[in-house]
Amino acid sequence: MQKTVQKRTLKTRARLIEAAEDVIERNGYQALRVEDVVQAAGVAKGTFFAHFRDKDALMEMLIGERLVACFDQVEQGSAPHTAPEIADALQPIHAFMTSERYVFDLIIRYSGATAITEIGPIARCFERYVHLVAGWLETAKVRKDISPDLLAEGVQAFAIQSMSLKFCALHEAESFSDRLEIYLDAWLTPAA
Amino acid sequence: MQKTVQKRTLKTRARLIEAAEDVIERNGYQALRVEDVVQAAGVAKGTFFAHFRDKDALMEMLIGERLVACFDQVEQGSAPHTAPEIADALQPIHAFMTSERYVFDLIIRYSGATAITEIGPIARCFERYVHLVAGWLETAKVRKDISPDLLAEGVQAFAIQSMSLKFCALHEAESFSDRLEIYLDAWLTPAA
DNA sequence: CTCCAAAAATGACCGTGGTCAATTTATAAG
DNA sequence: CTTATAAATTGACCACGGTCATTTTTGGAG
Structure with missing residues (x-):
């Protein structure tokens, strides 16, 4: 049973968070759309939900x-x-x-x-x-x-x-x- | 400028409400789906939103x-x-x-x-x-x-x-x- | 009764959150 | 360097709330 966390993971997660913060900075929390975040982060939608429950x-x-x-x-x-x-x-x-x-x-x-x-x-x-x-x-x-x-x-x-x-x-x-x-x-x- | 409300309207509204109450009776408020309500009431989805804002x-x-x-x-x-x-x-x-x-x-x-x-x-x-x-x-x-x-x-x-x-x-x-x-x-x- | 304008109902369509089987990538072992 | 395996990513797909141009129904006027 391996449980290694690849470096990639931290990078992707950081990109998602940064993208989300950018979106919020511009339009506030209410207006945040997951689509916008993943597009800004350059990842697929499924990746978002691999990093955050919802x-x-x-x-x-x-x-x-x-x-x-x-x-x-x-x-x-x-x-x-x-x-x-x-x-x-x-x-x-x-x-x-x-x-x-x-x-x-x-x-x-x-x-x-x-x-x-x-x-x-x-x-x-x-x-x-x-x-x-x-x-x-x-x-x-x-x-x-x-x-x-x-x-x-x-x-x-x-x-x-x-x-x-x-x-x-x-x-x-x-x-x-x-x-x-x-x-x-x-x-x-x-x-x- | 007419503003007559047809009898039909009241009937449909009553059916929607009754259907919703039935659904809630069975599964609680949380589980209510608009689809279930309109199906139980025998009307189209659009009709629901003509009667309730959301x-x-x-x-x-x-x-x-x-x-x-x-x-x-x-x-x-x-x-x-x-x-x-x-x-x-x-x-x-x-x-x-x-x-x-x-x-x-x-x-x-x-x-x-x-x-x-x-x-x-x-x-x-x-x-x-x-x-x-x-x-x-x-x-x-x-x-x-x-x-x-x-x-x-x-x-x-x-x-x-x-x-x-x-x-x-x-x-x-x-x-x-x-x-x-x-x-x-x-x-x-x-x-x- | 017929006709017609307003009211009501319809259902195909959209936006957005969320899922998951399939694919790609990283890493450890030989 | 290969290969095996787990981790990570992908994107087509689903669920559900909500919209709106189109169609159907109503009921009053003539």
């Missing part, structure tokens, strides 16, 4: 990479201590997640791994989100009656709610960041 | 109807007063929403109307959810420092979070209802 798998990888970069950026900054500061600190992540409706939908769809064996970059980012925020909350001026982890899960829930409403015509009145701040203030620092 | 439009209608029925049922019951009672009262709605992954995804996708002119039954149900819960909260034993509407939006956010995690292999430990109760208790009756 189109979504490529998208999960590419969007996941960008998302990871957003997290890296956010983790560079210093820890925020109040609800508005937290909302502000998370802004780069939320901005990318809502940059395209397609991107938001895909991220939500892949936010939970269906099986342990297929935990992808996006599902990992959702765990990282909770850990990151929970870390901040340990030393932040917030309620202490429940665990930082639970508080952080709530922050995530409110962020998703706020992002959903951003795409909703019924709730155009408030801006995304205003809404999130209101939620987080009520969740993290309740008055009664 | 497959999703039919799905939104059918799932929306079932969702409305769930709300009607929940509204029959008496108003709950505590966090666990609220979670319990909403159970029929949450149960249907998570009955199939496909159903949950479609509901989330249609929960926000993209344009005012196309507010569908599902988007309307999301508004109804907030109004329903806000009504309960007015007389419930919960924090009073923020408005019932905002509190209700939070309940919705936590419910969606809990439902998402139900489909996630990383969070199988806790059951859906346990998780929702923990969230709602922390959100509605904070200790500090």
